[in-house]
Amino acid sequence: MVNKRFCKAVTVLLLSALSQVAAADALTDQAQALLDQNRSNEAYGLLEPQESQRAGDVDYDLLFGIAAIDVGQNTRGVFALERVLAMQPRNARARAEIARAYLALGETDTAKHEFEFVQKQGVPPEVSATIDRYMDAIDRANASTRTTLRGFLEGSLGYDSNVNSATNKGTVAMPGYGGDVALSSDSRATDAWFxxxxxxxxxxxxxxxxxxxxxxxxxxxRNNFGVRQFDNVSADAYAGVVLTQDKHVFSLNAQFNQYNLSGDRYRTASGLSGQWQFNKDARNQLSTFFQYADLRYQTQPVRNADRWVAGGAIAHGFRGGEVVFASLYGVNESPHSGDVPWLGFSGAGIRAGGQMNLNAKTALFAGGSVEYRHYGAQDPAFLRTRKDTQYDLVMGSNYTPARYWTITPRLSWTYDDSNTELNKFHREAVAVTVRREF
Structure with a gap:
């Protein structure tokens, strides 16, 4: 009789325990389903009353931590996820979610450490890309509160059909010089690997x-293999201020450029640039800009000029990650010397382009521009006023094998349709660039 009563009691206890386990599984299953449907508020409301009984259960703590972070209860989310990591220190999902909570709490250094730990465990490409976006957000947050230093190194290898942007004709008609003039090899289109x-x-x-x-x-x-006379070095420097007021961003910079050709100083450009950017919302942006440069040619001072550019731009981002942009601008270049008005010009241009994500690591881009220039007077060499319409196209992709690394294959095409033969040319170039940011 005692044995029968004992067995019955054990059976009741086992059935009770099994029913509690089944209920527990039903709770986490339901919570997971709600999170999968982006119904985090409902998931949090379902899980929160059970915390005192279920705390320490890894499956429960992970789901509760995620739901808590989704609804803004970041501190409670951190506590729950820390319980998960105490039991499973290498749980990548828990570390990624706790990093997200630290980011929301403003603890950017801790968040970055956790994200980096997750990436080192070897996560799928789409997860790594998402982490990179969070890391970029951390960098932007740090830039707004502390002094930051950023840099890059890059190298490229490619082929250029016209390294000197010259005509491919052997002779051109110059009525002002008495007729056809034969061009030297350096004045004709020259191709090279670079x-x-x-x-x-x-x-x-x-x-x-x-x-x-x-x-x-x-x-x-840049080193042009085999045609060293067109090797060049370009250096730029800038300094300025950036002012952010709600959705408005204003910037003003002093700029300087030194361009050397074949080892000699060729041109300097010094001036100012300014921009007003209006971030209408997360997917739409408007801007206006201006640039002024004092151009000085060390070996041809007659070409010294003031250059002005001003215009506006618009950009739009789609929900799928695609981005399109367009800009319209005016340009004017006025020679310092009043004796060479044919070297100055006024003009206008339009640019447009876009980018789309092919996958988590690869983005495709393409763009084009048209610029029209009307020169200031009749050129004495050609006995006509020069007019140019320049067309540019570019396409390529940015492949990111790892954070801070980018590989960019790029194809470009330029055609300058000028009414003076010497200035009419076309140019094609293909190159692959490897860039490392730090």
Whole structure:
């Protein structure tokens, strides 16, 4: 009789325990389904009353932590996920979610450490791409509150059908010089393989929550194999301020460029640039801009000029990640000397392009522009007023094998349709660039 009563009691206890396990599984299953449907508020409401009984259950704590972060209860989410990590230190999902919570709490350094830990475990490409976006958000957040230094190094290898942007004709008609003139080899289109090496540094230092001082240096050296007379080096420097007011961003920079050709100083450009950017919402942006440059040609001072560019632009981002943009601008270049008005011009241009994500690591891009230029007077060499319409197309892709690394194959085409034969040319180039940011 005692044995029968004992067995019956054990059976009742087992059935009770099994029913509780079944209920527990039903709870987490239902919560998971709600999270999968982006119904985080309902999932949180379902899980929160059970915390005192279920805390320490890895499956429950993970779901509760995710739901809590989704509804803004970041501290409670952190506590739940820390319980998961205490039992499973290498749980990548828990670490990724706790990093998201730290980011929401403003603990950017801790969040970045957790995200980096997750990436080192070897997550799928789409997860790694999502983490990269969070890391970019951390970098932007840090830039608004502390001095940040960013830099890059890059190199490229490619082929250029016209390294000197010259006509492919052997002779051109110059009535002002008495007829046809034979061109030297350096004045005709020259093709070559080329390589470049470049790099730069940029610093941003906040003055207050709205204003920051910015500055930077960059440079690139290009070697045209076999035609060294067209090797060049370009160096740029800038310094300025950025002011952010709600959706408005204003920037003003002093700029300087030095361009050397074949080892000799060729041209300097110094001036100012400014921009007003209006971030209408998360997917729409408007901007206006201006640029002024004082151009100085060290070996041809007669070409010294003031250059002005001003215009506006619009950009739109689609829900799928695609981005399109367009801009319209005017340009004017006025020679310092009043004796060479045919070297100055006025004109206008339009640019448009876009980008789309092919997958988590690859983005495709394409763009084009048209610029019309009307020169200031009749050219004495050609006995006509020069007019140019220049067309440019570019397409390529950005492949990101790892954070901070980008590989960019790129194809470009330029055609300058000029009414003076010497200035009419076409140019095609293909190159692959490898870039490392730090």
């Amino acid at each position: 390589g470049t090496l470049g790099g730069g540094l940029n610093v941003r230092s906040p003055i207050n929550k709205d204003m920051a001082v910015v500055a930077g240096l960059s440079g690139v050296a």
